[in-house]
Amino acid sequence: MEKMSATAGKPAGNENEAALATPFVKCLTRLIRAHDAYGWQDGASDAELLANFIITEEQRREIPIIGDPDPDVMLRLNIFYTAVGLTIEARTGLVASPTIMISHEGFGRVLLTTGRLVVFSKTVRDVHRFGFAKLRKLAEAGSKLVDDAIAAIEAYPEVARA
Amino acid sequence: MEKMSATAGKPAGNENEAALATPFVKCLTRLIRAHDAYGWQDGASDAELLANFIITEEQRREIPIIGDPDPDVMLRLNIFYTAVGLTIEARTGLVASPTIMISHEGFGRVLLTTGRLVVFSKTVRDVHRFGFAKLRKLAEAGSKLVDDAIAAIEAYPEVARA
Numbered sequence: 001m002e003k004m005s006a007t008a009g010k011p012a013g014n015e016n017e018a019a020l021a022t023p024f025v026k027c028l029t030r031l032i033r034a035h036d037a038y039g040w041q042d043g044a045s046d047a048e049l050l051a052n053f054i055i056t057e058e059q060r061r062e063i064p065i066i067g068d069p070d071p072d073v074m075l076r077l078n079i080f081y082t083a084v085g086l087t088i089e090a091r092t093g094l095v096a097s098p099t100i101m102i103s104h105e106g107f108g109r110v111l112l113t114t115g116r117l118v119v120f121s122k123t124v125r126d127v128h129r130f131g132f133a134k135l136r137k138l139a140e141a142g143s144k145l146v147d148d149a150i151a152a153i154e155a156y157p158e159v160a161r162a
Numbered sequence: 163m164e165k166m167s168a169t170a171g172k173p174a175g176n177e178n179e180a181a182l183a184t185p186f187v188k189c190l191t192r193l194i195r196a197h198d199a200y201g202w203q204d205g206a207s208d209a210e211l212l213a214n215f216i217i218t219e220e221q222r223r224e225i226p227i228i229g230d231p232d233p234d235v236m237l238r239l240n241i242f243y244t245a246v247g248l249t250i251e252a253r254t255g256l257v258a259s260p261t262i263m264i265s266h267e268g269f270g271r272v273l274l275t276t277g278r279l280v281v282f283s284k285t286v287r288d289v290h291r292f293g294f295a296k297l298r299k300l301a302e303a304g305s306k307l308v309d310d311a312i313a314a315i316e317a318y319p320e321v322a323r324a
Contacts, residue, residue, distance in 0.1 A: 115280075116279060117279070121278075
């Protein structure tokens, strides 16, 4: 059994390392540390800082979607899209700012804009359950948003600078 | 005295009539009636429906800007920008949807987007005091937003349809 879990754990470990090395996740962890004004998590590793972003399918089902979304989950949603914006800025030099409108029922809209260009727009629901099944999924989701946004900026460069 | 107030009232009356006849204000009053689900204001004139949008300079100063903005004022802010969006849609055939993000302190951002184009973007503050000194000012502000948005759509037609 021990041997089995050791070999099973290896690819996951490499996978997590690769995820933590992406520019998006690096930016996200920097942002989480910046929000940690009292230094409560100074000793935490990057993976530990991101632990709250990881929600397994089982955990997800257990989170009720009635009532207001938890303020902590709203903060995570905010930090996630701010990290997307900052990574876009690092790569293009253009400020991409998130505008997030979430109703009391956890339903709403997320927009990322650069100049007059909407680089990302999404209707979100069940915000209560915001999270990713794995660190790799988190890295992929954020990196894909960054890539799509940069493709939009390249398609409409003058609007992004208007 | 009677005669004086009669002559003084005349231009204001004409001014209000002109304001009420603008496409933007017509759309706004239609929207307010649509929100009046219980028909409480069925007998109200258009000017009466808009009364809460009119705040004199003196009234404005009396409204405290601490604590959460009143839910009624948030609804008015929402209806105002939705009416701007609907008037744009009536004139261009393109859906312009507002995204409003206001913090607990009454500070935030209003975006109106059409396709991938940001047709309007504004940082708002002191939302507690949202209102206009006169009906004419309300009509002018809304109509200007509509005109500016349409100018932006005409400048970037393919982005507005992306």
